[in-house]
Amino acid sequence: MQPTTVASWAAVIWRALEARGIAPRPVFERAGVDTEQLHDAGARIPLSAMKRLWDLAVEVTGDPCFGVSAGQHVHPTTFHALGYAWLASHTLREALYRFVRFTRLVSTALTLRTIAVGSEVELVFESVSNVSPVSLAAADAGAVALVTMCRTSYGDSFCPLRVRLQRPQPPCEQQFTAMFRAPIAYGASDNALVFAAADLDRVLPTGNAELARAADEVILRYLARFDREDVVTQARMQLMELLPSGQTSAQRVAEALHLSVRSLQRKLSGHGTSLARLREDTRRELANQYVRNSRLSVGEITYLLGFSEPASFTRAFHRWNGMSPSACRRAPGASGGTDSDQR
Known part of the structure; x- marks a missing residue:
């Protein structure tokens, strides 16, 4: 299948x-x-067409750093519901x-990982x-867009510690x-943004667990x-x-997926997972969101996650996070989950 990009990503080129x-x-x-695809929230554009579009934009502007300015035109809707899930994180x-x-929503030609x-x-x-x-312009714009989104949530003072770019040093380096x-670092072996962990763990004023969960559901339905x-x-x-x-x-x-149990198990195994693992992961992710929402009691969260009793949920939460739900709520910086390598 030909790789694609969500059509709304092309809107940053239009605005730039x-x-x-x-x-x-x-x-x-x-x-x-x-251009009608820009108004269709679910539309996708082949990567080959997007590459032509980026190259033509650089050509007509005569600016080898066009991607830097384009990336700053990012808007939450640029990334479909993922943009709103970001703001509510x-x-x-x-x-x-x-x-x-959820990188696949943005582009099927790209993967991201944190270390x-x-x-x-x-x-x-x-x-x-x-x-x-x-x-090159698309890669530049992607890195700029992520930093711009960080500043939207954190404040304009946010800065990465270091940046690594595979591209050669451009004549317009001052824009970068x-x-x-x-x-x-230009001519690097990879493209990467390096952040201070303390900056990433600061609680954001825009965080909203209910909205984040709703946006996650929209993303999953879209995918x-x-x-x-x-x-x-x-x-x-x-x-x-x-x-x-x-x-x-x-x-x-x-039954919901119109598959036999054996077929479902085989397909999940082919992706290196199982239903039990997915159930555990989904419960853990939702639990971390719900606990931060002080309007939900432990009893309500127990029901929403399908546990038989609050004690069962509390034990599971402690296993996932090393603390009880109440202790997590008292820890302002608790972000739930500390995997060092999220893929």
Whole structure:
């Protein structure tokens, strides 16, 4: 299947061209990108067409650093519901983990991973194997967009500690320096942003567990429609819907997906997981969101997650986070989950 990008990502190019007084429509038409797709929240654009669009934008502007300015035109809707899930995240670490988990929504040609090293966290951008490299402008815009989203949530003072870029040093290096406000290594072996863990763990004023969960559900539904073969996403979505009833058996999930239990188990095993693991992961993620929402009692959370009694939920929460739900609520910086490598 040809790699694709969510169509709303192309809107940053449109806005960046307009800001320079350049009519975007002829550029999009030359690239073979249907401008009507920009108004369709679920539309996707082939990576090959996006590469032509980025290259043409650089050509018509004559700016080799066009990606830097384009990335700053990012808006929460640029990333579909993932943008709103980001804004509702408790911390930037949680927001980044969401981006890592749902990168496929933005682009099927890209993967992200975080690596925690001491007091630092690296966000590494990687191209999917057997996919042609994206244009330099697109890679530039992606890194800039992530930092811009961080500043939207954290404040304009936010800066990465360091930046690594595979691209050669550009003639307009000052644009990169002004944007990132951090040391930049050009010609690096990978593209990465390095953050201070303390910055990522600061509680954000925009955090809202209920809205984050709702946005996650929208993302899962979108991915389930977009990629019918992604049985992991479809099973996760069904588990989120079935948890309050407590009816999350393999039989119930398989029926909802129109599969036999054996077929469901085989497909999940092929993706290196199982229904039990997905159930545990989904409960843990939702528990961390719900506990931060002080309006929900432990009893209500117990019901929403399908546990038989509050004591069972409390034991599970302690196993996941090393503390009780009440202790987590008293710890302002608790972000729930401390995996050092989220893939």
